[in-house]
Amino acid sequence: MATAPPPSPQTPVLRLFVLGQSETVRRAIANARTLGPVEVIDVRDDPGAAEAARILATPTLIRTDDTPARIVGDLRDLDAVRAHLGPPYDALGAENHHHHDDP
Amino acid sequence: MEFQQVGTGVPGLDGILAGGYLAACPTLIMGQPGCGKTLFLLQFLADGASRGTRAVCATCTESPERLQEHMKAFGHPVEQWMADGLLVFVDLRPVPGELVTGALDQTVIKVRLDAALGAGGADPTMGRLAIDDLNRLAYAFDPSGIAARQTLDLLRLLRDSGITTLISSAETEAARDSLVDYAVDAVIELRQTVERRLMTRTLRVTKMRGVQHGTNEYPFMIDDAGPSLMPVTQLEGQYHARAGMVSTGHARLDALLGGGLYRGGSLMITGTSGVGKSTLCGQLAAGLCADGLRVVYKTFEQEESELTHDFHGVGIDLRPFVENGRLRFVRARSVDCGLEEHLIRLARMADTDRPDVLIIDAVTSMTDLGDVTTVKSMLLRLIDTCKSRGILIIMVELLWDAQDSVSQMGLSSLLDTWIRLELQRQVGEYVRLIRVLKGRGANISHQIKEFRITDQGIAIEDPYVGGGSFVFGTEKLIREQAERHEHTRMRTRLERLQRELEVLPGAFDARLAQTRLEREEAIERLRDEINDLQRALENVHADARAVSAARGGG
Numbered sequence: 001m002a003t004a005p006p007p008s009p010q011t012p013v014l015r016l017f018v019l020g021q022s023e024t025v026r027r028a029i030a031n032a033r034t035l036g037p038v039e040v041i042d043v044r045d046d047p048g049a050a051e052a053a054r055i056l057a058t059p060t061l062i063r064t065d066d067t068p069a070r071i072v073g074d075l076r077d078l079d080a081v082r083a084h085l086g087p088p089y090d091a092l093g094a095e096n097h098h099h100h101d102d103p
Numbered sequence: 104m105e106f107q108q109v110g111t112g113v114p115g116l117d118g119i120l121a122g123g124y125l126a127a128c129p130t131l132i133m134g135q136p137g138c139g140k141t142l143f144l145l146q147f148l149a150d151g152a153s154r155g156t157r158a159v160c161a162t163c164t165e166s167p168e169r170l171q172e173h174m175k176a177f178g179h180p181v182e183q184w185m186a187d188g189l190l191v192f193v194d195l196r197p198v199p200g201e202l203v204t205g206a207l208d209q210t211v212i213k214v215r216l217d218a219a220l221g222a223g224g225a226d227p228t229m230g231r232l233a234i235d236d237l238n239r240l241a242y243a244f245d246p247s248g249i250a251a252r253q254t255l256d257l258l259r260l261l262r263d264s265g266i267t268t269l270i271s272s273a274e275t276e277a278a279r280d281s282l283v284d285y286a287v288d289a290v291i292e293l294r295q296t297v298e299r300r301l302m303t304r305t306l307r308v309t310k311m312r313g314v315q316h317g318t319n320e321y322p323f324m325i326d327d328a329g330p331s332l333m334p335v336t337q338l339e340g341q342y343h344a345r346a347g348m349v350s351t352g353h354a355r356l357d358a359l360l361g362g363g364l365y366r367g368g369s370l371m372i373t374g375t376s377g378v379g380k381s382t383l384c385g386q387l388a389a390g391l392c393a394d395g396l397r398v399v400y401k402t403f404e405q406e407e408s409e410l411t412h413d414f415h416g417v418g419i420d421l422r423p424f425v426e427n428g429r430l431r432f433v434r435a436r437s438v439d440c441g442l443e444e445h446l447i448r449l450a451r452m453a454d455t456d457r458p459d460v461l462i463i464d465a466v467t468s469m470t471d472l473g474d475v476t477t478v479k480s481m482l483l484r485l486i487d488t489c490k491s492r493g494i495l496i497i498m499v500e501l502l503w504d505a506q507d508s509v510s511q512m513g514l515s516s517l518l519d520t521w522i523r524l525e526l527q528r529q530v531g532e533y534v535r536l537i538r539v540l541k542g543r544g545a546n547i548s549h550q551i552k553e554f555r556i557t558d559q560g561i562a563i564e565d566p567y568v569g570g571g572s573f574v575f576g577t578e579k580l581i582r583e584q585a586e587r588h589e590h591t592r593m594r595t596r597l598e599r600l601q602r603e604l605e606v607l608p609g610a611f612d613a614r615l616a617q618t619r620l621e622r623e624e625a626i627e628r629l630r631d632e633i634n635d636l637q638r639a640l641e642n643v644h645a646d647a648r649a650v651s652a653a654r655g656g657g
Contacts, residue, residue: 017211019208019210019214024205024206024208027205047214047215047217050215051194051218051219054198055211055215056195056197056244057207057243057244058207058210059207060201070200070201071202072201072203072244073202073206073207074206074207075204075205076204076205077205080204081202
């Protein structure tokens with residue numbers, strides 16, 4: 001019933017801006033990856049990208065295609081994240097429930 | 104600990120802060136929306152960029168483009184600075200529609216700011232940073248301000264890394280509670296009030312670690328060159344002494360003033376309406392311009408064309424000086440802006456134009472805008488400003504008839520020279536009188552002189568002194584005329600007597616000569632007669648003898 005995740009181009013549609021290595025970062029990356037391919041950018045390595053994307057907090061997940069959306073935080077509420085990202089991500093929520101939450 | 108300070112780029116503010124904002128520390132500028140916080144930030148950045156210091160502008164509300172427009176409007180070479188990497192914008196505006204879920208960290212903002220400050224390998228601590236509307240960051244993600252603590256962390260990071268930062272924030276309880284007490288080393292509060300329908304802006308330094316800053320509420324204004332304050336001269340240091348006298352170009356006035364007026368001095372001309380204060384100003388302007396000085400004539404009452412026309416009518420032609428640029432009229436109406444703004448404008452004009460002479464006709468126009476105490480304190484600072492810049496300031500104070508020639512401004516102690524013009528009522532007329540009440544460092548005349556407005560400028564004349572009193576005007580003319588008649592009469596008599604004296608001895612001499620002549624004649628006549636008679640008698644005797652002899656007698 002569910003449509004497949006969108007066909008992955010050269011660079012993923014989803015970008016996750018993080019800062020360094022921390023439990024929150026690891027959790028955010030794991031949560032983001034349940035949505036499909038994700039380009040993870042450490043803002044310390046590429047502050048220019050953070051500047052261009054006007055990142056005010058990490059982690060921030062950005063959908064970069066023509067239906068942009070931004071989600072800030074460790075993405076613990078994956079259902080809300082999917083809903084915010086919109087189609088096609090919003091259709092995946094019901095079957096995939098193994099999101100990463102606080103320990 | 105010695106604090107390094109950096110220029111604020113706001114005229115007058117460095118003085119109040121005893122040097123400038125604290126280097127390597129965050130300073131908070133707080134105030135209601137629209138009170139000019141952002142402009143202080145922009146001038147701080149421009150001051151840095153103009154000194155070749157990297158200036159980073161982080162904005163949380165307005166677009167970088169908008170801020171660039173503001174800076175350009177103040178005349179800053181924004182594009183050049185941006186091309187040279189001296190001015191960098193960091194857009195900290197939230198992107199609308201963000202979803203927040205779970206823990207977040209705002210350290211990325213510090214990363215972005217560091218990147219901007221350190222671009223091209225620069226030392227971030229050598230730059231300047233301004234964050235406009237910082238309080239918005241706390242509400243970037245939701246209206247309850249979940250990021251407030253994060254914002255404080257950011258400030259702590261900035262402070263720890265020793266970056267000279269200027270932050271603006273709306274005045275909210277939250278800002279007061281958190282920012283003021285914990286996160287910043289200096290706090291400047293801006294306030295704007297509307298009094299008598301005129302906007303007044305004031306600034307107050309409520310916290311400044313380790314610096315003896317000014318503690319008053321200081322008025323400031325905003326115009327097309329940005330915000331500025333009245334300079335605080337006592338913190339700027341030395342006055343230039345009154346240096347050298349300049350001639351007023353009017354021999355009688357110079358004599359009255361003990362030689363002329365001092366450069367860097369102050370002159371107050373007080374008098375009631377119609378006594379000729381402006382005419383005297385015009386005369387002084389003409390004389391000082393002719394001396395080669397540059398004069399600014401600030402008029403609150405008449406327009407330039409009216410004034411020059413009126414002056415021309417009494418033989419004072421200022422137009423050549425307007426044409427050759429020595430004289431500039433500046434017109435303002437008292438209702439244009441608040442008192443402080445007028446005075447700040449004057450002070451700034453004194454600073455930028457650097458005229459030799461500033462004439463203000465009339466300072467009393469400003470009392471419409473504030474109580475006398477306020478006006479006085481502002482004038483005091485204006486006089487100080489002019490003095491410290493070697494500008495001769497000439498002020499006109501209009502007295503109301505009911506004031507009985509008593510100045511309401513009470514500025515005497517501040518003034519070097521004080522001229523009072525009076526109308527004196529006499530039988531059937533008023534006469535104008537001029538008197539120098541005070542002249543610091545000059546041997547002034549203490550006599551009251553008559554002051555007349557002729558078709559060749561002003562004329563200063565001695566009063567009629569006689570019969571134990573001073574008399575002016577027609578009365579003086581009548582007395583002088585009577586005296587002239589008496590003089591003539593006496594002179595005529597004198598001449599006559601002198602002529603008589605010349606003639607008299609001659610007359611007597613002539614009479615003497617005549618008498619002598621008559622005496623000689625009388626004597627002669629007597630002698631002749633005596634001789635005749637004697638001869639006759641002798642003849643008679645001879646005849647008798649001849650007869651006797653002839654008769655044989657004898």
